[in-house]
Amino acid sequence: xxxxxxxxxxxxxxxxxxxxxxxxxxxxxxxxxxxxxxxxxxxxxxxxxxxxxxxxxxxxxxxxxxxxxxxxxxxxxxxxxxxxxxxxxxxxxxxxxxxxxxxxxxxxxxxxxxxxxxxxxxxxxxxxxxxxxxxxxxxxxxxxxxxxxxxxxxxxxxxxxxxxxxxxxxxxxxxxxxxxxxxxxxxxxxxxxxxxxxxxxxxxxxxxxxxxxxxxxxxxxxxxxxxxxxxxxxxxxxxxxxxxxxxxxxxxxxxxxxxxxxxxxxxxxxxxxxxxxxxxxxxxxxxxxxxxxxxxxxxxxxxxxxxxxxxxxxxxxxxxxxxx
Amino acid sequence: xxxxxxxxxxxxxxxxxxxxxxxxxxxxxxxxxxxxxxxxxxxxxxxxxxxxxxxxxxxxxxxxxxxxxxxxxxxxxxxxxxxxxxxxxxxxxxxxxxxxxxxxxxxxxxxxxxxxxxxxxxxxxxxxxxxxxxxxxxxxxxxxxxxxxxxxxxxxxxxxxxxxxxxxxxxxxxxxxxxxxxxxxxxxxxxxxxxxxxxxxxxxxxxxxxxxxxxxxxxxxxxxxxxxxxxxxxxxxxxxxxxxxxxxxxxxxxxxxxxxxxxxxxxxxxxxxxxxxxxxxxxxx
Numbered sequence: 001x002x003x004x005x006x007x008x009x010x011x012x013x014x015x016x017x018x019x020x021x022x023x024x025x026x027x028x029x030x031x032x033x034x035x036x037x038x039x040x041x042x043x044x045x046x047x048x049x050x051x052x053x054x055x056x057x058x059x060x061x062x063x064x065x066x067x068x069x070x071x072x073x074x075x076x077x078x079x080x081x082x083x084x085x086x087x088x089x090x091x092x093x094x095x096x097x098x099x100x101x102x103x104x105x106x107x108x109x110x111x112x113x114x115x116x117x118x119x120x121x122x123x124x125x126x127x128x129x130x131x132x133x134x135x136x137x138x139x140x141x142x143x144x145x146x147x148x149x150x151x152x153x154x155x156x157x158x159x160x161x162x163x164x165x166x167x168x169x170x171x172x173x174x175x176x177x178x179x180x181x182x183x184x185x186x187x188x189x190x191x192x193x194x195x196x197x198x199x200x201x202x203x204x205x206x207x208x209x210x211x212x213x214x215x216x217x218x219x220x221x222x223x224x225x226x227x228x229x230x231x232x233x234x235x236x237x238x239x240x241x242x243x244x245x246x247x248x249x250x251x252x253x254x255x256x257x258x259x260x261x262x263x264x265x266x267x268x269x270x271x272x273x274x275x276x277x278x279x280x281x282x283x284x285x286x287x288x289x290x291x292x293x294x295x296x297x298x299x300x301x302x303x304x305x306x307x308x309x310x311x312x313x314x315x316x317x318x319x320x321x322x323x324x
Numbered sequence: 325x326x327x328x329x330x331x332x333x334x335x336x337x338x339x340x341x342x343x344x345x346x347x348x349x350x351x352x353x354x355x356x357x358x359x360x361x362x363x364x365x366x367x368x369x370x371x372x373x374x375x376x377x378x379x380x381x382x383x384x385x386x387x388x389x390x391x392x393x394x395x396x397x398x399x400x401x402x403x404x405x406x407x408x409x410x411x412x413x414x415x416x417x418x419x420x421x422x423x424x425x426x427x428x429x430x431x432x433x434x435x436x437x438x439x440x441x442x443x444x445x446x447x448x449x450x451x452x453x454x455x456x457x458x459x460x461x462x463x464x465x466x467x468x469x470x471x472x473x474x475x476x477x478x479x480x481x482x483x484x485x486x487x488x489x490x491x492x493x494x495x496x497x498x499x500x501x502x503x504x505x506x507x508x509x510x511x512x513x514x515x516x517x518x519x520x521x522x523x524x525x526x527x528x529x530x531x532x533x534x535x536x537x538x539x540x541x542x543x544x545x546x547x548x549x550x551x552x553x554x555x556x557x558x559x560x561x562x563x564x565x566x567x568x569x570x571x572x573x574x575x576x577x578x579x580x581x582x583x584x585x586x587x588x589x590x591x592x593x594x595x596x597x598x599x600x601x602x603x604x605x606x607x608x609x
Contacts, residue, residue, distance in 0.1 A: 015437075019445055023453065030457050142537065142589035144544045147564055147582040150571055158572045258446070265448055266545060280449060281549065284456055292453070299446040307444075 001315070005308065012304045019300050020293070024066050027289055035082075056082050069293060079290030083283075088290035092276065092298065098175060099268070099275035103260035105191060106198035114203050115249070118210025119242065122218060133207055140204030149197045149270040156193060173272035194271040198264070202256065209252050213245040220244075247317055254310030258302035332602035339598020342591030349588055353403060356396035364397035365389065365556050373574045383576040385566065395580055398558030401470050402540050403588070405477070405559070408470075409539040412478030414532050417485025422516050422524075424486070425493025436490070442483045451476060451542070455551035470553050473546060477539050485531055492524035526603035533596035537589035544585055560585050 035052060053059045057068055072079040077087035084091060121130040157172030171177070171190045180186060217223065218241060226236040265277030272278075276295055283291040334340055357364050362380075368388030376383040382391040424435040458472040496502065497520060505519050540560070546552035547561030548568075555562055560581045567578035 015441055015444060018441060023445070023450070026450075026453055026457060030453070031460050138590055138593055139586070142541075142593055143586050144541050144548070144561075144564070144582070146545065146548045147578070147585070150564075150568060150578055151582070154571060154575055154578075266548070269549070281452070284452055296446060296449050299449065300444050303444045303446065 001312075005312070008308050008311075012308075015304065016297070016300060020070075020297055021066065023296050024069065024289075024293060025062065027292055028062050028065070030287065056080070058082070069290075072290075073297075078294045081283075081288055081290050083286050083288045083291075088294040091291050092279065092294045095274060095276045095279045098273065099260075099264055099277065101175075102191065102194055102268070102273055102275060103198060103264050106195045107202065107256070107260060109195065110199045110202040110206055111253075113199070114206035115210055115246075118207045118249075119214050119237070119245070121207065121211045122214030122245075123237070125215065130211075134211070137204035137207040140200055141208075145197065145201055146266050146270055148200065149194075149267060152193055152197055153270070175274060194267050194273055197267055197271075205252060205256075206249060209248045210245070213248040214241065217241045217245040243317060247314065250313050250317065251310060254306045254313070255303075257306050258299055329602045333598050336594075336598035336601055338594045339601075342594035342598070345587055345591040346595065349399060349584070349591075350403065352396045353399040357393055357400070360390075360393045362390040362393045364394045364558060373570065373577070375574075376576055382580045383574070385563075385577050386570055386574075391563075391577065391580060394558050394563065395560075395584055398560050398563050398581065399584060399588075401553060401557060402543060402560040402585070403536075405470050405474055405543045405553075406536040406540040408474045409477040409481065409542075410532050410535040412474065413482040413485055413535055414528065416479070417482035418489050418521070418528060420482070421486035421489025421491075422493050422521060425490035426497055426512070426516055426520070428494075432490070435486070439483045439486050442480070447480055448545075451480060451546060452549065452551055454480075455546055459551060469557065470559070473543055473552055477542050481535065481538070481542075485528070485535075488527055488531060489524060492527060493520055496520045496523055526599075529603065530596050530600045533592055533599060537592035537596075540585060540589055 035049065035056075035058065050059070057065060060068070069079050072088075076089065078089040078092070080086070081088050081091050117133050121133050124130055153172040156170045157168045160169040161167065162169050170193055172193060175187065175190050176182070177186050177190075223236060223241055226240045227233075231240075264273070264275055265281055267273065268275045268277040269281055279291065280295040282288075283295070366389065368384070371380075371384050371388035372386055374380055374384040374388070380390050380392065382395060384390055385394070420435050420439070424432040424439075454476040455473070458476070502515060502519055505515050510519070543552055543559060544561030544564060547559055548565045550565065552561050552565075553559045555566065563581040564578060564585075567574070567581065571578040
């Protein structure tokens with residue numbers, strides 16, 4: 001097992017290098033870049049522009065700049081943001097807690113809701129409950145997430161009013177009320193709408209996978225045997241069925257955890273949430289290469305890492321899988 | 325065979341309804357902009373943001389354009405993007421998957437590493453970078469129209485299809501009928517296309533159906549973030565983007581394009597579900 005993990009990690013390094021090289025080249029093909037705003041400013045002379053370019057290392061040829069970026073990663077600052085002049089790693093790490101606070105809250109809630117629903121839907125296949133939940137799951141997967149977000153804002157922020165204050169029922173943007181002293185309640189109220197949007201979206205996926213996994217397992221011989229032994233339904237479902245049925249969901253979760261960053265681009269943009277997704281979106285608009293590279297490579301690393309973790313969890317859930 | 329599939333498909337009521345909705349929407353996209361008395365792009369500044377009324381059943385937007393006509397005009401582009409990216413993703417995915425699965429060994433190893441590489445790049449981020457790249461060329465054929473969106477979505481979404489097809493090939497190439505074809509001297513190319521691929525078609529067809537809907541949503545997301553098809557060309561995505569600023573006082577501008585996406589994608593997903601049941605040879609009634 002240890003050997004397997006080490007081998008996989010060693011394989012991941014060239015993969016990530018190739019990804020970083022591709023993305024770096026693509027990004028640098030975009031004209032404009034971080035100095036576009038200065039280039040169009042008549043008050044800035046050509047010499048000043050050249051000096052700025054030199055200072056930021058933008059005058060070097062692209063292969064040199066890539067190598068510089070690699071050294072910056074090794075050095076630990078991930079390059080200096082061309083826009084804010086601060087290390088990219090600091091820019092990014094300031095946003096990570098905000099993103100995790102939103103997306104992991106939503107993720108955990110989605111699992112807590114979807115697992116029991118999926119299991120129950122499978123046990124009572126084709127009941128009205130199953131039909132209702134399957135329909136909700138399908139609807140959740142057929143909507144653009146931003147549209148749902150906008151509708152939610154129209155309903156809970158614009159139309160419905162709070163009975164106490166007469167203001168909007170729920171805040172539709174930001175992480176907290178600006179200028180107000182820290183309050184747990186205020187934070188929670190800001191979390192409700194964006195988190196609900198994210199929960200609703202992963203719900204559909206999770207319910208379908210949990211239900212399908214459970215249906216597969218319920219038709220297996222060992223479940224019939226367990227019933228035949230005279231075990232209670234509860235014992236059969238919890239001890240025999242669930243552990244095997246949850247496997248497809250584990251795969252999906254492994255694919256989703258790194259995606260929590262990407263999925264949040266849209267939600268964070270709609271709800272003005274100061275997280276990684278919005279940071280990436282803004283850095284594209286501003287041509288902030290270092291930050292773009294940082295966010296992208298962090299995501300790519302997480303995707304590779306969680307691919308490995310998923311395989312390990314698989315082996316834990318299914319003792320038939322061996323790696324050596 | 326075909327009659328049997330249709331008979332089984334018909335039993336899936338929601339899939340049948342989905343097929344009805346998609347047919348209706350395609351017909352509306354074809355006929356409404358063509359036959360309507362309003363032009364989809366014509367502005368009427370005296371009729372700005374009219375709520376739905378008998379004259380304009382879906383209301384008008386901030387330039388007084390009739391939203392019913394514009395919706396089906398935009399639907400043409402959105403559905404075109406969905407179908408074209410599906411065709412692209414299926415062609416690339418099927419080619420790579422079948423070569424990898426059929427030949428195995430080093431070729432398989434190389435192609436699958438390439439697939440892993442594509443899967444490890446965060447999709448939305450790469451989409452945005454590519455879209456920004458095309459947008460910044462300021463070349464009228466490369467930026468703004470549906471073509472670049474089709475290409476960038478198409479070249480990014482084939483890897484899951486390649487994996488699916490490879491899996492099918494791995495199990496099918498060991499079957500007796502492939503062995504028989506090989507014994508009788510059939511060339512590899514013919515074995516792949518005439519013998520194995522038709523037997524692997526069912527899951528590919530299902531994946532293709534789901535792919536169309538997924539691309540329609542991706543287009544809308546890109547347009548919403550400002551990286552999609554640019555106005556005045558309408559798509560369901562950029563109609564929503566346009567509606568965002570005025571949705572608090574003209575909510576109909578946001579509701580109808582969103583519902584069009586919802587019903588189209590929902591229908592396609594139900595069709596995919598129905599096809600899965602109907603095409604599955606091990607289907608239990």
